[in-house]
Amino acid sequence: MAVAELTSRAAAASFARNNANSLHASQIYVPSSSSLSSDHFRARYRSTVLPKITCSVNQVQNSAPIQVEIPKDKADCYGVFCLTYDLKAEEETKSWKKMINIAVSGAAGMISNHLLFKLASGEVFGPDQPIALRLLGSERSTQALEGVAMELEDSLFPLLREVNIGIDPYEVFQDAEWALLIGAKPRGPGMERADLLDINGQIFAEQGKALNAVASPNVKVIVVGNPCNTNALICMKNAPKIPAKNFHALTRLDENRAKCQLALKAGVFYDKVSNVTIWGNHSTTQVPDFLNAKINGLPVKEVIKDHKWLEQEFTEKVQKRGGALIQKWGRSSAASTAVSIVDAIKSLVTPTPEGDWFSSGVYTTGNPYGIAEDIVFSMPCRSNGDGDYELVKEIQFDDYLRSRIAKTEAELLAEKRCVAHLTGEGIAYCDLPEDTMLPGEM
Ligand SMILES: NC(=O)C1=CN([C@@H]2O[C@H](COP(=O)(O)OP(=O)(O)OC[C@H]3O[C@@H](n4cnc5c(N)ncnc54)[C@H](OP(=O)(O)O)[C@@H]3O)[C@@H](O)[C@H]2O)C=CC1
Ligand SMILES: O=C([O-])CC(=O)C(=O)O
Numbered sequence: 001m002a003v004a005e006l007t008s009r010a011a012a013a014s015f016a017r018n019n020a021n022s023l024h025a026s027q028i029y030v031p032s033s034s035s036l037s038s039d040h041f042r043a044r045y046r047s048t049v050l051p052k053i054t055c056s057v058n059q060v061q062n063s064a065p066i067q068v069e070i071p072k073d074k075a076d077c078y079g080v081f082c083l084t085y086d087l088k089a090e091e092e093t094k095s096w097k098k099m100i101n102i103a104v105s106g107a108a109g110m111i112s113n114h115l116l117f118k119l120a121s122g123e124v125f126g127p128d129q130p131i132a133l134r135l136l137g138s139e140r141s142t143q144a145l146e147g148v149a150m151e152l153e154d155s156l157f158p159l160l161r162e163v164n165i166g167i168d169p170y171e172v173f174q175d176a177e178w179a180l181l182i183g184a185k186p187r188g189p190g191m192e193r194a195d196l197l198d199i200n201g202q203i204f205a206e207q208g209k210a211l212n213a214v215a216s217p218n219v220k221v222i223v224v225g226n227p228c229n230t231n232a233l234i235c236m237k238n239a240p241k242i243p244a245k246n247f248h249a250l251t252r253l254d255e256n257r258a259k260c261q262l263a264l265k266a267g268v269f270y271d272k273v274s275n276v277t278i279w280g281n282h283s284t285t286q287v288p289d290f291l292n293a294k295i296n297g298l299p300v301k302e303v304i305k306d307h308k309w310l311e312q313e314f315t316e317k318v319q320k321r322g323g324a325l326i327q328k329w330g331r332s333s334a335a336s337t338a339v340s341i342v343d344a345i346k347s348l349v350t351p352t353p354e355g356d357w358f359s360s361g362v363y364t365t366g367n368p369y370g371i372a373e374d375i376v377f378s379m380p381c382r383s384n385g386d387g388d389y390e391l392v393k394e395i396q397f398d399d400y401l402r403s404r405i406a407k408t409e410a411e412l413l414a415e416k417r418c419v420a421h422l423t424g425e426g427i428a429y430c431d432l433p434e435d436t437m438l439p440g441e442m
Contacts, residue, residue: 103176106183107135108144114338132162169210184225208238249361280408322439
């Protein structure tokens with residue numbers, strides 16, 4: 001075994017951690033690899049001060065032990081990702097953009113298991129955008145997170161340059177430019193919706209504080225964990241340094257579901273359906289808007305003449321699609337949710353096609369539709385591809401759409417009152433209008 005340069009504590013520490021079982025105590029050898037030449041690699045080590053255990057690393061040829069420090073927790077780089085390639089040293093990577101940091105919570109969960117591999121493949125941010133993944137789990141999922149990191153290692157993604165895993169959001173969210181907040185407690189049998197709001201709200205309050213403290217000041221946050229609108233509001237309220245506009249609740253899955261149903265009814269492929277807005281809450285009060293939606297550039301109501309179907313069957317099908325899927329699959333949508341997260345991010349980093357828009361749960365303050373201020377509500381957005389968005393102004397309303405919007409708005413206002421203790425707005429008072437459901441609970 002030839003000896004790699006052990007100038008890097010991180011590489012040695014990582015190697016030690018990953019190989020501890022197969023090595024003699026206190027004797028750790030670093031494998032030979034041409035790719036470990038000092039010209040092209042330098043090891044990276046998170047600057048966080050961590051509790052340490054030390055072990056010695058022997059170099060085979062001179063056997064002088066090197067003291068390396070192995071962080072006790074998991075908030076450090078993982079395995080092969082401790083090595084950072086000098087991107088400007090190679091012809092094929094010279095033109096790549098600066099690496100971006102993407103934090104993902106619930107990283108050992110089902111949705112993440114699809115999403116992380118899409119992010120790492122380049123499908124989301126493009127083939128010249130190297131990324132670092134910062135994966136947040138909990139005590140429960142520490143082992144599972146390592147498993148995820150191992151699969152990422154074994155996938156040999158050229159664009160994936162760093163993976164950090166950890167259980168402390170103040171470490172994992174460090175310098176995050178995107179935060180995809182997926183981890184949340186599922187509603188258990190007999191659990192009141194108010195209890196779910198409280199338990200998950202606490203998670204998102206904590207994560208908001210952590211983002212505020214350590215993330216990039218312009219971090220874009222997409223909240224997926226349910227109830228995602230109110231979780232996004234809580235997260236935002238606990239992160240006053242981050243622009244409120246940067247917080248999104250994922251309703252893109254609902255938009256995709258609506259497009260699918262409209263395409264099916266009209267007998268066209270999905271790509272002919274555009275301008276679909278989901279209004280309001282990611283719950284069974286959400287409003288899939290068929291008044292403004294188009295098929296082949298024509299108003300949906302001109303193409304689908306069965307307006308009763310639109311008002312009743314279509315609307316209910318979209319609202320309850322998550323539950324229908326759980327009944328078939330035995331678990332909630334994970335792959336299609338991951339796809340919709342990809343769609344949501346791409347909609348922010350690429351210009352919206354002329355005349356079209358996308359749905360996202362965003363902060364209502366200043367909205368042009370007369371929707372109550374200070375909640376997170378799904379609305380039609382456009383982006384010029386810089387990560388930001390604007391609300392679409394040219395929207396029609398009729399009595400049906402207004403009355404449906406009022407219902408989902410009332411639900412979100414009630415949810416907000418229920419989490420006042422987590423948004424810094426006083427004492428919580430829960431008067432949820434009825435026990436409405438998450439899409440997956442039907
Ligand atoms: N907005 C949308 O369109 C959709 C939202 N969802 C929501 O996304 C979330 C994740 O779904 P999915 O990945 O399938 O779920 P999983 O149960 O597979 O994973 C979720 C992760 O959440 C974490 N978690 C569970 N309980 C708690 C808790 N008490 N405190 C903190 N974290 C917890 C777990 O991470 P760990 O063990 O590391 O703590 C777990 O890995 C759910 O809230 C789901 O309802 C789902 C589909 C669509
Ligand atoms: O309730 C859930 O976890 C599932 C969900 O949000 C959906 O499928 O839209």
